[in-house]
Amino acid sequence: MSETLTRSISGILYIIILIGMTIYGEFTFELLFSIFLLIGAFEFSKLIKLPKAFCLGVSAITIGLIYLPNIQLPGNIIALFAISVLLALMVEIFSKRKPNRSLFIKLIIFLGYIIAPFLTLILLPKVTGTYNSQIIIIMFVLIWTNDTFAYVVGKKFGKHKLLERISPKKTIEGFLGGIFFSILAGLILSYCFTTFSPVVYICSAIFVGIFGTIGDLVESHFKREAKVKDSGSIMPGHGGILDRLDSAIFVAPFLYIIFQIL
Numbered sequence: 001m002s003e004t005l006t007r008s009i010s011g012i013l014y015i016i017i018l019i020g021m022t023i024y025g026e027f028t029f030e031l032l033f034s035i036f037l038l039i040g041a042f043e044f045s046k047l048i049k050l051p052k053a054f055c056l057g058v059s060a061i062t063i064g065l066i067y068l069p070n071i072q073l074p075g076n077i078i079a080l081f082a083i084s085v086l087l088a089l090m091v092e093i094f095s096k097r098k099p100n101r102s103l104f105i106k107l108i109i110f111l112g113y114i115i116a117p118f119l120t121l122i123l124l125p126k127v128t129g130t131y132n133s134q135i136i137i138i139m140f141v142l143i144w145t146n147d148t149f150a151y152v153v154g155k156k157f158g159k160h161k162l163l164e165r166i167s168p169k170k171t172i173e174g175f176l177g178g179i180f181f182s183i184l185a186g187l188i189l190s191y192c193f194t195t196f197s198p199v200v201y202i203c204s205a206i207f208v209g210i211f212g213t214i215g216d217l218v219e220s221h222f223k224r225e226a227k228v229k230d231s232g233s234i235m236p237g238h239g240g241i242l243d244r245l246d247s248a249i250f251v252a253p254f255l256y257i258i259f260q261i262l
Helices: 003-024 026-048 052-067 075-094 103-126 133-157 172-192 198-226 241-261
Strands: 161-163 167-171
Touching (some): 026 052, 026 103, 026 198, 052 103, 075 103, 075 198, 103 133, 103 241, 133 167, 133 172, 133 198, 161 172, 161 198, 172 198, 198 241
Antiparallel strands (some): 161 167
16 A cells, blocks of 8 residues: 555544544543543653653543543633743744753643643633534644645745754745635634634634644654654554644644633
């Protein structure tokens, strides 16, 4: 089987499972992303060289908090903590200095780059008070639109590199093209799903275009440090869970706050 065919089948199955379990109900959505959290934590522990047992243990405790009855997790605080760590990582990738991370800093990064964003992602469809699968579908449609058209526009018109030392193929033209088509997708979604006003969809599309791209760059940054091509091998042709969700975990905390404000 060719690599292209393997990649296509794996990608289609991933989309079917993600959308199907999200639409089916709150329990299946939380179950799926709880599994993603465990796998992502395991993959990241290898990238950043943290004890795997510790990362999996913290992830298991986090998942337990989700399922405990009568527990109201402070979504805003979790999202803001994630955003603070993610912004620090954003600054780091644009800095030319080689990071010198202590164990404490690695733990903070793990909590702010893996635990808090995944937890925010799981809380995101309940940001309006009750479970709404449309919110997750909207987020992923915007992410997939941005990724697809950033690649297409970049390949056709890309001449200026975005951040060559981390991701040589990304271009400024592709970056802007991804945002433009994400906004168009957001406007279309605003007519299909009336959960939010068109302004929210446009703002979400812009944030997805900007921070989804940065999320991809940050994960590429960690992989370059670890000298690996993919974060894992669970998805044939695509790599690991973090390779598929690098944009989503970076975008989710920002969208959580946007939906709260707007």
